[in-house]
Amino acid sequence: MKKIFNALKFTCVFSLILAVFVSCDKDFNTIQSDVIAAKNFNTDYTLAPITSYNRKLDSVKINNLGASLFGVFNDPVYGQTKASIVAQVIPSSFNPSFGDNPKIESVILNIPYYSRAITDSTYTIKDSLFGDSPIKLSIYQNNYFLRDFDPNSETNSAQNYYSYANNPANNTDNFAVTENGTINFDDFKSADTLYYDPSFVPSSDAIVITKTASDGTETTERLAPALRVELDTTFWKSAILDKVGSTELSNANNFINYFRGLYFKAEPIGNDGNMILFNLGASGANITINYSYDSTITDGERVQSSYVLSFTGIKLNTFINDFTTPLENGDPNLGDEKLYLKGTGSMAVVDLFTGLVDYTDENEVTTQIPALEAFKKTYRAVDDNGDYIIKNGDFVLKRLINEAQLVVHEDETMAEPTDDYHKYDRLYAYDIKNNIPLADYDYDPTGNTTDPFNSRYIHLGQRMTDDNGVTKYKIRITEQLNNILLKDSTNTKIGLVLSTNVNQTSGSALLDSYDDVSGVPSMSLLTPRGTVLYGSNQNVAEDKRMVLEIFSTVPDTKSNN
Known part of the structure; x- marks a missing residue:
């Protein structure tokens, strides 16, 4: 025409x-x-x-996007999308000494949401939360090694990971694609979950932390809304504290080859759900291992300390589209x-x-x-x-x-x-x-x-x-x-x-x-x-x-x- x-x-x-x-x-x-x-x-x-x-x-780069999308969202026009996360964690220090007779007191996972302060003590997460129905949240250890560099590149280029969101044969597992093939992260997850919430809905409530000093004085700290949960101590004792003095904790390369990160998997409950933006790049996004050990000064006294793992390594979002x-x-x-x-x-x-x-x-x-x-x-x-x-x-x-x-x-x-x-x-x-x-x-x-x-x-x-x-x-x-x-x-x-x-x-x-x-x-x-x-x-x-x-x-x- x-x-x-x-x-x-x-x-x-x-x-x-x-x-x-x-x-x-x-x-x-x-x-x-x-x-x-x-x-x-x-x-x-x-x-x-x-x-x-x-x-x-098809096959869009999904690593290090700047933010991380997690959850299940049912679009009225397109249908359902599920977003999960695979992320490395790296210790804040290496060759640690956990002291004599160390014992883990608690392990806290904290991942802030993107939020805005309404008052000094209230927040909103409506800008980064889509939907409000519960979903299943499972956290596994990831056993797939995420490479920093592409081994096939002559210029030592970074390794990119790409989406495989429209897999016609499998809409339950989370995949990524590289130049060398397809990765199914469900084939590389730990047998047991590190954490499971059968009805996860993000909250806009501030995180309130109360601490009691040795003299009985209480202090209160307020943090912005976050996924903040307590993890099982037995796993982290075996994975971290028992490795003291080993090469696994000696530097970043050895550590990420040994502990290859976490896999956050989102699964629906029915058709609806919720999807939230995780701020894994925030300074408060970490796993904190709180432990105590025998004092070398006062007999019978325990010293409190912590060891922090941060999400400063490779992070990638996987998607499953059921359009x-x-x-x-x-x-x-x-x-x-x-x-x-x-x-x-x-x-x-x-x-x-x-x-x-x-x-x-x-x-x-x-x-x-x-x-x-x-x-x-x-x-x-x-x-x-x-x-x-x-x-x-x-x-x-x-x-x-x-x-x-x-x-x-x-x-x-x-x-x-x-x-x-x-x-x-x-x-x-x-x-x-x-x-x-x-x-x-x-x-x-x-x-x-x-x-x-x-x-x-x-x-x-x-x-x-x-x-x-x-x-x-x-x-x-x-x-x-x-x-x-x-x-x-x-x-x-x-x-x-x-x-x-x-x-x-x-x-x-x-x-x-x-x-x-x-x-x-x-x-x-x-x-x-x-x-x-x-x-x-x-x-x-x-x-x-x-x-x-x-x-x-x-x-x-x-x-x-």
Whole structure:
């Protein structure tokens, strides 16, 4: 189908509005006399051709994601996802001496949740907790050795582990994939559990610790909400205290080869559950072995001490998807009617300026040319020979892009258990070629490190629902297009994913990618909820179809005569 690159023009004199654009747009001065020489200006509104389609995700990097997702989540559209964790623990010191006649008093596992303080003594974990139904929590010793480096790499590259979330033959065990094969962590877990909770639900209550000194004085300490449980002392005596003086406790390499970490397994109870973000990178994420030993000063007196194991080694998230919605690769030529965004399942790709369009030049001659070429011809100034003009290394423009935005509508027919179920969803757009944010990300002054939902909202927008129940997002890509025009930057495809924290932009690579998508933002993997958007396919109703809107300023040269 032929695509049209025509402008809907609205002419006005707007010196005041222009002054605002001058103050806000860093590239306005590049246009210089081409625009400023005009007394009056016209505004143009253009719908540029795009193609958006689905990209199924297989084998996404799952180690060291920045946070760790744990639990069971049942999405009303996609079905159930289970997230488990495999993590190394490393002692805070080596070659320990546990004293004479050591005895373990307690072993405490503490893993903070991501929480916010409401008052000095109350917290909320609603930003990182999804669902509130109980699940089964089992903790095992992991006996699979997690390598730091890829043995097949000639450059000593780090070993990456990738997801195998869509295993059609096994939806109960947790897998990872490397370049060398598939790992089933359930084949490498200890025979006995180190801890088991048949009905685990994270609590937002503060952790209150009361200590009694030898003189009877009590002190109280409050900690942020966490998974804080007491572990069996017998296992840890055998695993740690009885190894005193051995090579296993002499350095980090020996220790992680001996004690290969813990395996936190999440299992459902029925269809529903809960999913929580563990902060394994926090200073308080550890296993503390509290022990006592005979005093060398006072006979009969016991000295209290502790030995701490921290989660400072390799951490990886495993996923099991039991999807009820089939996810497939889309049509990169015609685009898809609906776009499926779901963690380790699927993302969307947006290709700007696709296909051929009708372009009408200044002599009113219409020809059909590639859309990207038409875009450049429409905005760039040319000399008498018809060649683009370059000044100070940049192309000179004959019109100014004031605003360019992807308008994306959400599918209003998808199932939602509550009206505000998707209220806090954020769309994240990124450059799929380089796995980095788009140019507009860095120009957005609304970055907020403490409140990700209200961060970068000029560029990435926020979910908006009007009085008629129409829900949409607007993604500002003005600087992205300016870079194409001014710098001749590559017109890279844009990836769209959901994100729980748009401040975190690190990427997770794909194993053996077959197209332009070589990675996804890590935070998209840690977003339990999925959503469905309308795509660019011509079968989508015009008022719901994804579009690229461009608002521009054009000098009215005729008014100067």
